[in-house]
Amino acid sequence: MTKTYTDLGYDKIFVALDGTDLQYKVLDRAITTAANDNAELYIGHVIDSTALETTGTYPSGLISALEEDFRNSIAEQIAKAQAEPNIKKVTVIVKAGRIRETLKDEMLDEINPDLVVCGARGLSPIKYVLLGSISTFLIRTAKVDTLVVK
16 A cells, blocks of 8 residues: 655745746745645745945836846746645745845744745856855755755
């Protein structure tokens, strides 16, 4: 007899999305996991403001336009998650700031998820040395299970 396990014991699932094409696969995985566990789903995205900070100023509508673009890019998947009766709650959080600090201080520390889901962005070796990896940062920083989707 084959035993089927679906509930992994997660009540709050946080998924970090980066705006790349991989984010759709990452979000699908998080939606499925949240539905299987009857969990709350938190979708986080940080608009990287470091490049904007170096210029000293940027158009006032830029951040809101970038946020709207991001929300539009995942709107279909959000509707799917909200229609899923086994997902208790769906919350989308978009903030501007330095990615690592904003993810940790303003999202993970406030939500206290049981699981963090993120994508493994394929950086070139040079970009990896210069920028580091957000997935590596999340694995090291999060005090809970972290799923990296490839």
